[in-house]
Amino acid sequence: MPTDAWWRDAVIYQIYPRSFADGDGDGMGDLPGITARLPLLRRLGVDAVWLSPFYPSPQHDAGYDVADYRGVDSRFGSLGDADKLIATAHDLGLKIIVDLVPNHTSNEHEWFRAAVEAGPGSPERERYIFRDGDEPPNSWQSVFGGSAWERLPDGQWYLHLFDVSQPDLNWDHPEVRAEFLDILRFWLDRGVDGFRVDVAHGLIKDADLTDWTAPSVILGGLDPVGPPPPMWDQEGVHEIYRQWRAVLDGYPGGRILVAEAWVQPEERLARYVRPDEMHQAFNFPYLEAPWSPAPLREIIDSSLAANDAVGATTTWVLSNHDVVRHASRLGFPPGEGRKPGIGVGDPQPDSALGLRRARAATLLMLALPGSAYLYQGEELGLPEHTTLPDDVRQDPAWERSGHTERGRDGCRVPIPWEADAPSYGFGPADASWLPQPAIWAEYALDRQVDVPGSTWELYRSALAVRREHELGSGELVWLAGDEGALAFRNGDVTVVTNFGDEPVTLPPGARVLLTSEPLDGDGRVPGDVTVWAVF
CATH class of the missing domain: 2.60.40.1180 (Golgi alpha-mannosidase II)
Known part of the structure; x- marks a missing residue:
């Protein structure tokens, strides 16, 4: 396989920066903490690391509300720390993929501040989606609950498909397109090997802002029948990614674009990974499949067929920062619906059964041809924190849903490294931004390294065998x-x-x-x- 096509069979490890490793003891993970732990990921046997956002942000949505796309939030470090992380990773033979959030900015981004200041009808407001009216411009709902429209004191409404602090950009505006081409070059020049593109299916909206009576959940594109909702998977997104691909192709070393696109059927998702667009797209139908042989085989077949038709590799994933960890998800009876978080008073998974199935599911996934994504902590067998106190929850979905959805905090709890250390080795102090459960000690890395049968050793062995037998490039x-x-x-x-x-x-x-x-x-x-x- 040519070096530039490293991504076709790569195993990519997702790091959620605030919860991976805390270098300074303030309870928040940071870039120096990540850098110090990279040798352990090399030992585990992954090929690349994907970092969730570390940009300056008010953190209303854990960094997916970006205030400055060319900086590093002081909570995570500095641009110099980012440069050191990238260089260290490359020295270890690891690729670095960073998150890019192009659907919306923070309401503290300089562009939105200028838009609010400039007022209705101004050029500054054209970069976002503003509308007049006494009522919300349409019936669209936010992914996090409630209306997708917020009214400013001057009477205009702005669109936010996510939190009210995340105004959607107007991707029909040439300044928006030019800005993100420049952002791509900024990070490519610093040596990053690719971008995971958040809400890749959401940038272009139906021009008429057509009413949509169903909830505007991000899973709205997962209906395999009928046209896509007016806020998801519109045709215009593909022109954007062709422009981006041309930029990346101008850099050496196989720089890549990865789509977070909740789109079905697989044939529509495969359009994002045509030869002149993105390189990979997350396989969410596989992640959501029940623990049952017939539906899993059907999804594997349809995924491979759709991607083969456009010459793309297929990706496989079981957990990430937005879903209940699969060691807990699989502890429920097969076929139960998607769980928007688990908390005190909710039905609890069978933890032993969940881990048993999770280990089996991981070996199945890692044997499939294509590229695989791992989420930090799954190599430890970490379950969801299913008894996280509600009063510490930070996911905006908890408040905006009227406390009906517990949200994603349970899969974002800082991970354990040392059983007997403060914060289980997450940092040098006994501090973590979300409380860790008492059972974390039994999952700590130092309890698993070189221990036959441990989940960490299972992952390490699987990745070694996968590479030796070239399963990622097989058939x-x-x-x-x-x-x-x-x-x-x-x-x-x-x-x-x-x-x-x-x-x-x-x-x-x-x-x-x-x-x-x-x-x-x-x-x-x-x-x-x-x-x-x-x-």
Whole structure:
């Protein structure tokens, strides 16, 4: 595989900066903390790191409300710290991908401040989506709950598909397009290897701002039937990404664009990764699939077919900063609906079953051809913090939903490094911006490194075997198997996942490379276990 195509089979590790490692003891993760921990990610065996936003921000939405796209929030460090992080990563052989948030800015961005100051009809307001009227311009709802329109004292309304502090940009304005081309170059010149593009399907809105009576949830594009909602997946987004791709192609080393695009069917999502647009798009249908063989196989097949049709690689992901961690999500009966957070008083997952299934699901995912994304802490088997006190929640979805959605804080709790250290080694002080549960000690990294059977060692072994057998660049061939199981071959590796209660038998002559849990006494695959084997 050419070096410039490193991304086609890469394993990319997502870091949520405020919760990864705290270098100065203030309870907030930072860039120096991340830099100090990069050698451990190299040891784990990942190829690249994706950083969620670290830009200057009032933090109303954990940094996805950006006030300055060319700086570093003082809570996380400085531009010099960012440069050192990028250089250190490259010295270790790791690529660095940074988050880019182009759908909206913070209401503290200099552009929005100028728009408020300049008043109705001004050129400054044309960079955003302002409208006149006594009533909201249409029925659109915010992803976080409530109206997507906010009225200023001068009578005009502005659109915010997310929090009221996140006004949507007007991407039909040439200044907006030129600004982001310059932002891309700013970070490319500093050495970043790519961008994960937040809400990539949302930049262009229906020109008539057509009413939409259904909730404007970010999952609105996941309806595979009928036209997309007027705020998502409009045709004009593709022209933007073709312009961006041309910029990235002018830099050496295979710089990439990754779409966060909640779009279905897969054929529409694949349009974002055509040869002259983005390189990858997150596979959310796979993330949302139930723990059941038939729907998983269907999604794997449709994902591969759609991406193969445009010559793109397929991505696989089980957890990120926006969803309940899969070690907890899989602790519920298969087929239960998407959970917008879990808290005190909610039905609680079976933690042992969830971790067992999570380990099996991870081995299944890492054996699939394409690129895989890991979310910080999943290599420790971390569950969701499902009993986080409501009075410490910071996700705007909690307030804007009228306390009906607990939101995403439970998957964002600072991760544990040392069982017996203050803040479990997250930082040098006993401080963390969200409280860590008492059970974190048992998941700490120092309790797992070099411990046979630990989740961290399972991940490290899987990534080593994946690389050795070139599974990321392989080809999937389904095999006949027991009912309640999935079996396939990728290159010389055979993969069997048992979703059922009864153990299944491996084909004769199997030499086991890796198992998510031990085989039974007869060498069979127990329920909720994945095995990699060669013959």
